[in-house]
Amino acid sequence: MSSKSASDGGEDQGEAVFEYDSASPMDSDGRVSEASTASPTAQKSPHSADSRSSQSSHTSETVEPRQKSWGSPTSPGDLSPSSDVHSPIKVSSTSKLRQEAQTSFTIRRRGGSSMNSSATDSSPETPFSSSSLSSGSPSSISPIPGKPLYRKKSVHFNDKPRTSSPRTMGQNVIRLISLYLVSVAFMIPASLMVSLTTILLTPLYNSYPLTLHTPMVYAAATIVLALVYWLLTSFRSARDIISARVCLNVSALAGDAVAVSGRRIGSLCGLLGGPQWGAVVSRTILCTCLASGVGGFCLLCLDHALPVSPGRRSMSPAVNLVNVTSRSLFCMGHIYIMDHFWTRLLRGSTSFIVQHPEKSILLISLYLTCTSVLMQPPRGRSSLSQKVHAFLSRRLRLSRESSRNLESFTSLLPSQLFPVLLLLRIPLLILSTRQQLFLRLAPPYVAASGTLRILSSERGITGQIVVAENLERDYRFLRCDASILGGRWIRSVPNDSDRAAITMGDSIFAAFPMQEIGLLVHRSDPSESLMRTISLTTDLEIVPEIADATEENGEEQQRALIIGLGIGITASTFAQRGLALDVVELDPVVYKAAINHFGLRAPSESDTVNIIDGSVYLSELSRVNNDTSGQLQKWSHVVHDCFTGGGVPGEVFTKEFWEDLISLTEDDGIVVVNVASIIQSPSSKSIIRTLLSVFTQCRAFVEPTREIVEVVNMVILCTMAYSPLLTFRPPTHLDIQRSRIRSHVYSTFHDNEISLHDLLGPEDWSNPLFLLSRNDSTTLRDDWQGTTSFATWRAMQKLLSRDMWMAW
DSSP: OOOOOGGGGGSOTTEEEEEEEEEOOBOTTSOBEEEEBOOHHHHHHHHSHHHHHHHHTSSSOOOOOBOOOOOSOOOGGGGSTTSSSOEEEEOSOHHHHHHHHHHHOEEEETTSOEEESOSSOOSSOOOOOSGGGOOSSOOOOOOOTTSOSEEEEEEEEESSOOOOOOOOHHHHHHHHHHHHHHHHHHHHHHHHHHHHHHHHHHHHHOHHHHTTTHHHHHHHHHHHHHHHHHHHTSSSOHHHHOOHHHHHHHHHHHHHHHHHHHHHHHHHHHHHHHHHHHHHHHHHHHHHHHHHHHHHHHHHHHHHHSOOOOHHHHSOHHHHHHHHHHHHHHHHHHHHHHHHHHHHHHTTOOSHHHHOHHHHHHHHHHHHHHHHHHSOOOOSOOOHHHHHHHHHHHHHTOOHHHHHHHHHHHTTSOSOSHHHHHHHHHHHHHHHHIIIIIISOOSSEEETTTTEEEEEEEEOSSSEEEEEEETTTTEEEEEETTEEEEEEEEEEEOOSSSSOEEEEEEESSTHHHHHGGGGGBOOOOTTHHHHHHHHHHSSOOOOOOOOOHHHHHTOOOOEEEEESOTTSHHHHHHHHTTOEEEEEESOHHHHHHHHHHSOOOOOOTTOEEEESOHHHHHHHHHHHHHHTTSOSOOEEEEEEOOOBTTBOOGGGGSHHHHHHHHHTEEEEEEEEEEEEEOTTSHHHHHHHHHHHHHOSEEEEEEOOOSSOOSOEEEEEEEESOOSSOSOBOOOOHHHHTTOHHHHHHHHHGGGGEEOHHHHOOHHHHHOGGGSOOTTOTTTTOHHHHHHHHHHHHHHHHTTSOHHHHTOO
16 A cells, blocks of 8 residues: 555545555456555555554555565565565455455545544554464465556445535525426316316216206215325335326226227216216216326325325324325316316317317326336336235235235236336227227218218207118107207109109197298287177178288388207298398308208398397397387397207396387287297296296296106297287188198197196295396396206206217
8 A cells, every 4th residue: 555645635535545455366266366565654654653653644554465566476485574575465266365465454434533443442543464474375476577467446435424514595496386386287188077077978968967066076085195195105105006197097097998988988877877966976086087196196296396105104094194185176176267267168068178178188197108108117116916915915004924925926017017007008009099080980881870960960059960871760859968959751752863852841849830831820900800890889790801911012121030959940930931030140050050950041131140148139239229219120039049968058048138129020020939848947937937927918828748758848929919809810821831740730639728827926026036137147147047957957868869869
């Protein structure tokens, strides 16, 4: 060894320098041989007290046997202790060399102090002695000419325990914000998937049941996430047992499953739980599966920011469960808020993600998978088999023998869970891609085991608009979500072309011909009062001349207003009777379906089509009519049919709405209102009460049914005329138009009349909530419409099979 200069004391205090000379040769028996020699002065200085005292006064010192350059093999005579040549050091074994070297080397601290590496020697220094290493069998060294035997090495290490410097407040804040932003970045696509499941289930339940008990849905998802996370982290830290890549792949795997089986899960839950609880259970299942993986990832980020020790170590399991539940509530609360935001943003949208929710969920799951693959895998963790074995052993409190038996089974598990999830995703990914891209044919196509033909399916403003044909019963219908807007019987007529022509027949529902009985109402005539007076006071019989007064007097063509087009049966009848039409329809997809698939003729020059909300249309038109002093032509007939299975917009049943309509209708004009509801329900009573408070006369007729049903179609006819009374003339051949269902309805609707005043009791007249107002926030409250919505859903399920409802 060589001595260090005192200038080395300028280095960091507390750092120790260990210098030694190592011998590289090794004999054939595997024994290490070292040679060292010292001059008489060097041999004396280690053992003298003066030498020790002088060495202790230096700031840095070494113990070094001097070496001599080798030129040729050394003879035995040159190896005497008094010679200048290094003496060979013979060691019987490598382990013994290490043991003795440990007791004879000196470690010195820079700065003047020394530290002995031996635990048995209490002296401040232990000199390097060749005699202490000379025991054992002799061994000679054959050095290689031209190469030194020794090579100096220096090992620097810190004698203090390694500690990380504490983070500053700014660093902690930045770290916390970064972890939060990363969590939010994955909550956004997860919340979008949850929101898309609501759009996916709407054609099965309508919109109203899916808006119920949303906090309950997220509470259930929070409890499941908290319990799973708490069980996994009961004995070990979350960072040791949970992987971020696995969490993201759980959500991605759930996305693939929802894209493949989301409709069937919703349909099965509806079959078992009905419209209300079926919707809640199906939403809970889908929401929990999609959000739990990302929720676990967010909990893992929170654990990195604010670590939580396992419950079995730091605190009781109950306290730890409360802590995990509060964190899960924090994460799921973010997803709930984002889900609400996505719902409001996508309401009424016709974008790609709304038109194809299953494909959008599949794309988001692929994004989560790609992101997880790019993440760095965890290092230094135990394998999956070890984690499972430790978890089951502690949870089941197994004995040593049982733990060994369990280990023989857990050892068969793969080392990591992430490749297993990727392997499970492959068949689901293939199946979902095949289903969404290749098996989902463009209309028209046959579905539901060959019993249903889908002619068109498109997402509209009001819901999923589907035109389909029931091949078993030969009728075509228009569907909006889980309610049928109308239908017509069809008949195939062969022709010269390969495809048979389809002819349209009557309506499959009797409610639409009942809306046309407004054409049979007696309307007032300026000469009617004079004729009745003459006939009552004299014996003269006055027969009015039948002439085309419209052509002779040049009167304007009568106009009719249709609010809510449906399949266009009433509009077609009014057009055939020569009335000019003003059609108001909220959803353009419905209007396009009526034109393309149900025989509604294109509007003429005198007709107008307004794709707008009915309440906005009437409000604006009434304002224009007031500004022009009533110069607009008024309607003689109005048909109001705005009800669907998902409920009705309360704005089109308020007192202000009817007043605007009256200002645009002739004095003896007829207003026909179709209401599909439970007759004694609060929503029906509120509509009836509001109509009776505005119009002078009202009469109501219900659709005849062969069995007792909850929901009935009730047609209410109203007018502002006091005279004549609201009576009907006999139908003519021109009214019937060779229609069997019209002939039946026109001849029997009198028998199905109900008294509106009998439906309302004294308490209903005094209830202010039953008088619907535009400024009242309780207009047609959701709980009122809920009963009717559930009853409508149950009635609609009897019209089509489960497979037909799942086809869109």
